[in-house]
Structure formats: structure tokens, C-alpha cells
Amino acid sequence: MTFGGDILDDFDKQRRQPQYRAVPATPGLLVEDRSSGFCGDVVKTDARAVTLRDRNGRDREFVYKPGGFLIDGKPVTLVRPPARVADAGPRVTASGSIAAPSPQRARRAAASRIWVEGKHDAELVEHVWGDDLREMGIVVEPMHGLDDVVAMVRSFQPSSTRRLGILVDHLVAGSKEARLAKQVAGPDVLVTGHPFVDVWAGVWPRVMGLQQWPDVPRGQPWKEGMCAALGTDVRGFWPMLRN
Numbered sequence: 326m327t328f329g330g331d332i333l334d335d336f337d338k339q340r341r342q343p344q345y346r347a348v349p350a351t352p353g354l355l356v357e358d359r360s361s362g363f364c365g366d367v368v369k370t371d372a373r374a375v376t377l378r379d380r381n382g383r384d385r386e387f388v389y390k391p392g393g394f395l396i397d398g399k400p401v402t403l404v405r406p407p408a409r410v411a412d413a414g415p416r417v418t419a420s421g422s423i424a425a426p427s428p429q430r431a432r433r434a435a436a437s438r439i440w441v442e443g444k445h446d447a448e449l450v451e452h453v454w455g456d457d458l459r460e461m462g463i464v465v466e467p468m469h470g471l472d473d474v475v476a477m478v479r480s481f482q483p484s485s486t487r488r489l490g491i492l493v494d495h496l497v498a499g500s501k502e503a504r505l506a507k508q509v510a511g512p513d514v515l516v517t518g519h520p521f522v523d524v525w526a527g528v529w530p531r532v533m534g535l536q537q538w539p540d541v542p543r544g545q546p547w548k549e550g551m552c553a554a555l556g557t558d559v560r561g562f563w564p565m566l567r568n
Contacts, residue, residue: 345392349406350375357395380451398564418456435462437488446524483513493518523547
């Protein structure tokens with residue numbers, strides 16, 4: 326009599342399979358689906374799947390699968406959270422505001438917009454103020470730089486019913502950013518910002534266990550130079566810094 330394989334070999338194969346940390350899919354948790362790259366907050370779960378909502382308000386459903394999602398750049402297995410025994414009180418959003426008592430239905434985007442300089446700026450705004458902005462129907466859009474902002478604002482045609490907010494990096498007196506901001510600011514255009522060369526630098530280094538951010542030589546891209554000094558890369562470091 327012959328057999329299809331050795332039971333000890335099968336056991337050894339199972340033992341070598343990757344083991345992923347199980348994480349409850351709680352509402353508001355920011356995750357990325359590994360297969361599609363879709364990134365968003367958990368807004369709904371059931372016995373079969375989890376629904377994510379991205380920064381543009383789009384919902385997508387993904388079935389639970391071992392190691393199928395990323396949190397802080399690391400693979401995890403999402404599981405349905407246990408049933409809540411009792412409501413401990415109103416939920417507080419990441420920005421500190423009181424969340425609506427029940428999930429809000431998707432609403433049509435307002436005419437007004439918030440512009441930020443890049444993708445990471447947009448993700449950070451979404452991570453902190455996403456709940457508030459979705460409730461108001463305000464969309465955050467990356468400009469991918471400030472050089473063309475004068476023409477962009479002219480094309481947008483701001484008005485009392487179509488207002489525009491612009492978040493700018495390195496907004497200090499005498500800078501190119503400050504000169505451009507002065508050109509476009511007006512009754513229906515609010516330009517604000519921070520003094521740092523990049524929004525990353527506005528995060529306290531100590532949250533990453535550092536006394537200060539590394540010095541980056543002039544002329545070298547700041548994100549790439551900083552990550553190189555820390556022995557990592559932008560793709561792996563940003564999710565940890567953002568969260």
C-alpha cells in the first residue's frame with residue numbers, strides 16, 4: 326500500500342507558513358489592501374468582509390484573508406471585532422471633535438475645496454480631519470507643487486459659494502511660497518501653512534524615538550535624504566510616521 330505523502334512533511338509545511346498578527350477591524354482604523362493598494366478607513370464589517378473608505382469618500386469591500394492587509398507597512402490579518410456590549414459614550418474623531426452618533430450616508434461633494442502640496446500632505450489631513458471633512462462634503466486635493474498655483478486658482482474661480490483653502494509648506498517671510506501665497510489670497514481664498522521644508526518635519530521626532538530629524542544636505546530631496554540617513558525608505562517610513 327502506498328500513501329500520497331508523509332504526514333510529518335505536511336505538518337512541517339504548515340508550520341513554515343507565515344503567521345500574521347490578527348487585528349480587529351475597528352471603525353476608523355486606516356489599512357491598505359495588499360492586493361489592490363486601496364487605502365482607507367474601516368467603515369463597516371460583517372462576518373465575511375470589511376468595507377474601506379478612501380480620502381475621496383469611495384467605499385470598497387474586501388473579504389478577510391490571512392495577511393491580506395497592511396498596517397504601518399506590515400502585513401496583518403483583519404478579523405471582525407467582537408460585538409460591543411455597551412456604548413461608553415460619544416466617539417471622538419482623530420481631530421478631537423465629537424463624531425456623529427450614527428454612520429453618515431455619503432453626501433455629494435461641496436463646491437469648495439482644500440488644496441495641499443502633495444500626496445502625503447493629503448493623507449495626513451485625511452488621517453486627522455477626514456471624519457469632519459466627509460461630514461461637510463469637502464474634498465482634499467494634492468496640487469503636486471505650488472509653482473502653478475496662480476493659474477490654478479484663476480481656473481478654479483473662487484466665490485462666496487466656491488471657497489478655496491490652500492495648505493503650503495515652508496510658508497516663511499521672503500520665501501517663494503510666501504510670495505505666491507500673497508498673489509492668490511483673497512476674500513474666498515485662505516492660504517495657510519507651516520514653516521517646515523516638508524510636512525514630515527512638522528511631526529515631533531520623538532514620536533519615532535529620535536531626538537531630532539537628521540540633517541539633509543542642501544539640494545538633496547528632504548524625504549529621501551532623511552530616510553537614507555535612518556536606513557529606511559519613504560514607502561516604509563511614511564505609514565509609521567503618519568499613524
